[in-house]
Amino acid sequence: MKKVFIVFFLLCIGLNSWGQESLKDGKGKIVGGIAITVNGDPITLYQIQQTEKKFKFSKQKAIDKLIAEKIKDQEIKRLNIHVDDAKVEEEIDNIAKHNGMDRDNFVSALMHQGISYGKYKDELKEQIQTQELLRNILLSNVNTAGETQMRDYYNKHKEEFKIPxxxxxxxxxxxxxxxxxxxxxxxxxxxxxxxxxxxxxxxxxxxxxxxxxxxxxxxxxxxxxxxxxxxxxxxxxxxxxxxQTEIPFAQAKNFIAQKLVEGNQDRILDEYFEKIKVKAKINVIRE
Structure with a gap:
């Protein structure tokens, strides 16, 4: 943490004061200017403005979205969710096949649409990481699904467990x-x-x-x-x-647990991230 602070301090030499830092592009246009930190990670005024513009959000809605993204990224790091290049390349191969193409044709199609292959890979990697995070969260809820709740579902939905x-x-x-x-x-x-x-x-x-x-x-x-x-x-x-036969409860438990989680997926995810947000150190430097 000390190294990060020192690097950040060196980048800020010559600027007015903490909370007034700005990053500029080659033309001198302000692209930074830290507005908020989430557990020490910065959100800039520029990011807020760009999010407002891109999604046609109000300023507060843009801020909420960026905070949620920071928290998500921090959870991915905390849970050590790692997606290597091989996994991304494998997913690209699968996507290409599902579209009836080989890899070269798929990459050409992306370029023809004005999509950078490098940017596409980065965005796909982020999507896979997010999916892995959500899977981790949901699986943790599957493991804690109550026996009584699962038994109740089994008894009320017997037809689902009568199979050929x-x-x-x-x-x-x-x-x-x-x-x-x-x-x-x-x-x-x-x-x-x-x-x-x-x-x-x-x-x-x-x-x-x-x-x-x-x-x-x-x-x-x-x-x-x-x-x-x-x-x-x-x-x-x-x-x-x-x-016809009936699947016994013991064999059906995992399926029931996942079914219960799927039915409450949005609520589970909302509650999970809300708990993380409440504990997060969110510091508003300037509005």
């Missing part, structure tokens, strides 16, 4: 999501790059979340496209559902 014993399917699998989409739209055609095969699946052997995909998909319909791992994607055509 087996499902007869035709499996469509491909490494090319566009080819798979074409096969689903034309199931009687042989599409290059898509393998088909009949498969009888015992739902009792699946975890509750995956089993729900087959339960919710009607007969003579395709499941949503699922990530099969290893760069492959799969969808199942449901030919028939055979027999």
């Amino acid at each position: 014993k087996d499902v007869e399917t035709v499996r469509y699998i491909s490494r090319d999501p566009q080819a798979l989409k074409k096969a689903i739209e034309n199931p009687m055609m042989n599409i290059a790059g898509v393998d088909r095969g009949e498969e009888k699946i015992s739902l009792e052997s699946l975890n509750s979340q995956i089993a729900q995909v087959f339960i919710k998909t009607e007969k003579n319909a395709f499941t949503p496209v699922l990530n099969a791992g290893g760069g492959s994607y799969v969808s199942f055509f449901i030919k028939d559902k055979i027999g």
Whole structure:
């Protein structure tokens, strides 16, 4: 912390006083001017003005948004959420595939739209970090979901846990999501790059979340496209559902906990960040 202060102090030599610091671009335009600190991290007047302009926010709403972003970034650091370049590159490959492109074509498409590839990677990395943070928060609430509350949900929604014993399917699998989409739209055609095969699946052997995909998909319909791992994607055509069984409570608990969290996701996240904000040291230097 001392090193950070010393560096900051050196940057401010020659300026009037604490709270009057400004950063200028090459043309002498003020781009800084610290207005607020959140646990020591600065928010500048320029950032507030730009946020007002970009989102057409009032000044207070812009300030609230920037404070929330600072707190989010600090939580990502505190929880040691790290997204390396390999993870970002993998996600870009997936996005490109979902858009029916290879990486080079996807990058060219970005450039054609005037989007810097470097900036796109930075923004995608931030999105992945945010998703990981939210997942951490929600999982912590899953782990604390009350046994009584879960049992109550189970008893009131018995139909959700009555499942077919087996499902007869035709499996469509491909490494090319566009080819798979074409096969689903034309199931009687042989599409290059898509393998088909009949498969009888015992739902009792699946975890509750995956089993729900087959339960919710009607007969003579395709499941949503699922990530099969290893760069492959799969969808199942449901030919028939055979027999019936009930998932026991012990096996359904994780699914119920996640269901309860999903139903209260916005409230959980709002409460989490509000608690962090209350504890944060927010110092208004100038308005």
